[in-house]
Amino acid sequence: MPIDSTPSQVATSALQAIPFGSIIGAPLKACIEAQAMAAQTSWQFIQEVGLNTDPETGKKEAVNVTFEFLQNGRMAQLNVPLLTIVPIPYIAIHDIDINFKANISASSSSVSETSSSSSLEAGADISAKVGWGPFSVQANMKANYSSKKDSKATQSSQYSVEYTMDVAVKAGQDSMPAGLAKVLELLGSSLDVSDPEGTLEVSETNIVLPADGKSVKLIATYKSPKGLFEPTAIKAKSGDGDVAGVQDGDNMVFDLTKEGSYTVTAGSRTLSVNVASAQKEKGNA
Numbered sequence: 001m002p003i004d005s006t007p008s009q010v011a012t013s014a015l016q017a018i019p020f021g022s023i024i025g026a027p028l029k030a031c032i033e034a035q036a037m038a039a040q041t042s043w044q045f046i047q048e049v050g051l052n053t054d055p056e057t058g059k060k061e062a063v064n065v066t067f068e069f070l071q072n073g074r075m076a077q078l079n080v081p082l083l084t085i086v087p088i089p090y091i092a093i094h095d096i097d098i099n100f101k102a103n104i105s106a107s108s109s110s111v112s113e114t115s116s117s118s119s120l121e122a123g124a125d126i127s128a129k130v131g132w133g134p135f136s137v138q139a140n141m142k143a144n145y146s147s148k149k150d151s152k153a154t155q156s157s158q159y160s161v162e163y164t165m166d167v168a169v170k171a172g173q174d175s176m177p178a179g180l181a182k183v184l185e186l187l188g189s190s191l192d193v194s195d196p197e198g199t200l201e202v203s204e205t206n207i208v209l210p211a212d213g214k215s216v217k218l219i220a221t222y223k224s225p226k227g228l229f230e231p232t233a234i235k236a237k238s239g240d241g242d243v244a245g246v247q248d249g250d251n252m253v254f255d256l257t258k259e260g261s262y263t264v265t266a267g268s269r270t271l272s273v274n275v276a277s278a279q280k281e282k283g284n285a
Contacts, residue, residue, distance in 0.1 A: 092174030200269035222266035
């Protein structure tokens with residue numbers, strides 16, 4: 001009986017029919033999508049937790065944590081960017097292990113059986129008598145013939161295809177991207193200790209007008225409790241009313257032309273500045 005090659009052909013066809021592209025590509029695609037979702041989660045965390053958005057201008061600014069503490073016998077205020085003191089979730093996939101195993105079995109069995117039998121029997125009921133008188137012969141014959149033939153054929157085939165796949169994904173907190181690390185470094189360097197009521201400073205508190213009648217410039221600087229320079233918050237007044245000032249960077253500059261007492265205010269801070277003429281100063285001397 002020739003060797004049946006059908007099982008081998010079936011096994012080969014079954015192996016070729018396995019969708020390796022989907023089996024291996026689907027986990028990889030899922031990991032890529034998961035990594036994209038992780039990056040989006042990090043960005044949403046920074047947006048929602050670490051930044052404030054001005055509803056009118058859309059401008060974003062870092063959220064600061066402000067608290068007071070005692071320093072050198074005085075209350076001081078610390079302003080810290082929130083993003084520098086909370087962990088930013090930045091999950092990254094490090095390893096992807098895909099283990100695939102295919103088990104294909106095919107078998108075929110064939111059984112063929114043929115049996116035959118034949119028999120021939122003599123002794124048919126035939127009788128004959130030969131001779132006469134006392135001399136005679138009696139013959140009896142019996143003939144029987146039978147023929148028998150049996151055949152049997154059996155064939156069975158079994159095929160099975162089985163495959164399993166194990167996917168292991170390892171992920172963890174990854175290092176920050178270079179850009180984000182630089183941003184956090186800059187935010188960390190912006191850590192500042194300020195006065196809870198703000199700080200107001202002036203160039204001089206006692207000013208003498210020159211004899212030629214020229215004005216004297218008074219330079220004032222104000223830092224808010226948040227540690228921000230706010231020159232526009234500085235106001236100066238005299239007995240005659242408000243004194244106009246000009247912003248110069250982080251400072252406000254006032255031209256003083258008259259003698260008298262001036263009051264400089266910003267926030268909850270107030271300073272007094274005395275202005276005298278040169279002649280009076282000379283007379284007092």
